[in-house]
Amino acid sequence: MASDDPTADAVTGPGGTPPGPPAVRADPIFSDEEHPADPAHPTGTVADPDFSGESPVDAREVEPAAAPVTPAFSGEPSAVAEPVESDVPAGAADPFFAEPDAVAEPAFAEPGAVADPSGVDGGVAVPATGAVPDPADASLPPELAEAARSLFGDRLDLAAAYAELLATEGVVRGLIGPRETPRLWDRHLLNCAVVAERIPEGASVIDVGSGAGLPGLVLAIARPDLSVTLVEPLARRVSFLVEAIQRLGLTKSVRVFRGRAEEAAAGSKDRDPLSADIVTARAVAPLDRLATWCLPLLAPGGRLLALKGASAAEEITAHAEAVGRLGGGEPALRQCGIGVIEPAATVVEVVRERVVNQRKPKGPKRSRGGRRRGGRNRDR
Numbered sequence: 001m002a003s004d005d006p007t008a009d010a011v012t013g014p015g016g017t018p019p020g021p022p023a024v025r026a027d028p029i030f031s032d033e034e035h036p037a038d039p040a041h042p043t044g045t046v047a048d049p050d051f052s053g054e055s056p057v058d059a060r061e062v063e064p065a066a067a068p069v070t071p072a073f074s075g076e077p078s079a080v081a082e083p084v085e086s087d088v089p090a091g092a093a094d095p096f097f098a099e100p101d102a103v104a105e106p107a108f109a110e111p112g113a114v115a116d117p118s119g120v121d122g123g124v125a126v127p128a129t130g131a132v133p134d135p136a137d138a139s140l141p142p143e144l145a146e147a148a149r150s151l152f153g154d155r156l157d158l159a160a161a162y163a164e165l166l167a168t169e170g171v172v173r174g175l176i177g178p179r180e181t182p183r184l185w186d187r188h189l190l191n192c193a194v195v196a197e198r199i200p201e202g203a204s205v206i207d208v209g210s211g212a213g214l215p216g217l218v219l220a221i222a223r224p225d226l227s228v229t230l231v232e233p234l235a236r237r238v239s240f241l242v243e244a245i246q247r248l249g250l251t252k253s254v255r256v257f258r259g260r261a262e263e264a265a266a267g268s269k270d271r272d273p274l275s276a277d278i279v280t281a282r283a284v285a286p287l288d289r290l291a292t293w294c295l296p297l298l299a300p301g302g303r304l305l306a307l308k309g310a311s312a313a314e315e316i317t318a319h320a321e322a323v324g325r326l327g328g329g330e331p332a333l334r335q336c337g338i339g340v341i342e343p344a345a346t347v348v349e350v351v352r353e354r355v356v357n358q359r360k361p362k363g364p365k366r367s368r369g370g371r372r373r374g375g376r377n378r379d380r
């Protein structure tokens with residue numbers, strides 16, 4: 001296992017670790033006590049020891065579970081393309097790219113307003129607690145102000161506007177747990193922003209499984225030089241992302257691909273496969289599954305940056321071989337934000353060294369009559 005030396009080959013860029021601000025205390029991210037249901041998990045349950053519990057957000061997971069990994073390297077639609085939800089965001093011109101400009105009016109309610117208590121996906125609803133979110137919950141704690149300033153610079157106001165969206169619409173729409181709002185800055189914004197130090201100037205970035213925009217939107221805020229594509233299959237989250245991008249004025253540097261990473265990498269007859277210099281992912285899947293999904297999205301030599309919790313070293317031990325088989329180099333443990341946040345964020349970094357053609361998984365065997373062997377109940 002590679003050891004981490006964050007200074008050895010740190011990538012330069014405007015988001016690089018700024019010199020010398022005193023470290024500030026941030027709660028450990030991805031604490032093991034929180035395992036909300038996660039659609040990334042094939043069973044839809046949270047009792048997956050492999051998944052390492054990295055799901056700090058998403059208070060009210062009501063969507064069906066996503067299907068298991070289906071590498072989609074043919075041009076045909078993935079077998080799992082029934083993602084999760086069937087609608088596309090209102091006004092989206094393209095079934096894949098949910099262009100912010102295509103949303104005529106931002107649908108966000110004004111802060112504090114609760115327009116529709118129906119809880120319908122994508123609509124404005126009261127949070128599960130019934131509490132009306134208070135934008136003040138998103139205020140930057142004074143003890144984190146210096147770190148936030150050093151990470152966001154003159155875009156700190158934009159970061160604050162995003163924090164407010166998370167604390168209001170994010171909570172109302174069930175994307176952020178109400179308990180998360182007091183720790184939005186340390187656990188989410190700052191922890192994600194420090195990853196910018198691993199991203200070179202002007203890079204293209206694909207954030208797989210963005211959820212409410214973490215870390216992709218945070219990186220786009222901290223680093224206006226980046227071109228960011230947020231990949232997210234769930235319609236409710238896509239709607240939030242599209243509206244947030246528009247509200248924050250990030251339409252030139254950020255776009256949303258509605259679909260799974262496998263679909264993004266596969267392309268189709270109407271769309272080239274997506275590819276980027278850097279792929280990020282936080283709280284999406286264990287390392288072997290992430291490598292299956294994310295390495296195909298990287299140009300050769302590009303890097304996967306997977307934000308991980310305390311399980312990072314174990315995941316490397318468990319999955320390094322699988323990562324190698326998929327064309328990845330030796331996974332390296334990186335600490336980001338040393339001297340800026342405390343504790344630093346843990347990132348597993350994998351270079352795409354070789355292009356490996358992943359085989360499409362075989363479908364169920366069929367008899368000559370076209371019926372599946374083993375009867376109908378087999379798949380249930």
Ligand SMILES: C[S@@+](CC[C@H](N)C(=O)[O-])C[C@H]1O[C@@H](n2cnc3c(N)ncnc32)[C@H](O)[C@@H]1O
Pocket residue numbers: 038039040041054055056057058066208209210211212213214215231232233234237259260261262281282283284293
């Ligand atoms: C626990 S959430 C994490 C969201 C966000 N990254 C964060 O840290 O708050 C996992 C996200 O991954 C998405 N996801 C699951 N499988 C995916 C796949 N194959 N491709 C892209 N996104 C996926 C889910 O829809 C969900 O939004």
